[in-house]
């Protein structure tokens with residue numbers, strides 16, 4: 001997912017400098033134009049979309065400014081990168097399936113003990129096991145996490161994102177699932193996770209590549225998520241937040 005989002009590349013002729021942690025500048029043995037031609041050819045060969053190539057030099061010349069060879073190439077892979085820019089879209093990230101299911105069956109299975117997420121609504125096989133990327137507002141207060149409540153802590157669900165497939169196979173529902181007990185449903189809670197075929201089927205639908213992370217990375221992400229807690233909106237039924245009327249005067253129930 002994070003391989004090719006949209007990279008903005010400005011080629012200027014500068015000595016090789018590694019600046020900061022993320023941006024690396026290298027000197028090319030070719031001219032600016034040729035370097036970009038070569039890069040463009042490689043990207044096209046890999047099936048990556050070229051959105052635009054912009055010559056700042058020409059733009060500058062148009063307003064009477066002389067500028068050295070400076071070009072911008074915008075490229076990306078919308079299929080992968082778009083997930084980064086969206087909220088409330090759907091994606092498959094292999095969250096363990098717990099609970100009695102929502103009527104879905106992976107190949108050769110019966111009983112409807114699985115939940116295929118968006119596919120249940122659209123009927124489109126491409127949507128199998130894709131779930132909505134949830135809002136993260138107040139997420140620190142809304143455990144357990146994932147569509148079925150598979151993880152009981154925020155740290156656990158964030159760590160799941162770092163290597164979804166391994167996390168799925170390592171999942172221990174005795175340690176992490178929080179499910180209320182129910183006389184008829186208890187026996188169905190872990191049917192999917194106890195069946196290696198069904199777990200493989202979930203793993204096959206993963207869309208998120210693994211990412212090498214440190215504990216510090218996770219700590220910082222958790223700090224960020226905790227900072228999204230908005231105490232003013234915890235109780236939306238308080239007098240302050242409830243809408244008591246509309247300008248037309250129509251009754252709210254209508």
Ligand code: HEM
Nearest residue numbers: 001083091093095131132133134139145146147157208221
């Ligand atoms: C640092 C980046 C990210 C953070 C901090 C993050 C955090 C979270 C958290 C806390 C949840 C659980 C929310 C809940 O259950 O209420 C979640 C679920 C989810 N995330 Fe992420 N996420 C990140 C990146 C991504 C990316 C890149 C994708 C997709 C490509 C993604 C897709 C999803 C999906 C589909 C769910 C719901 C899964 C389900 O319920 O089965 N997340 N995320």
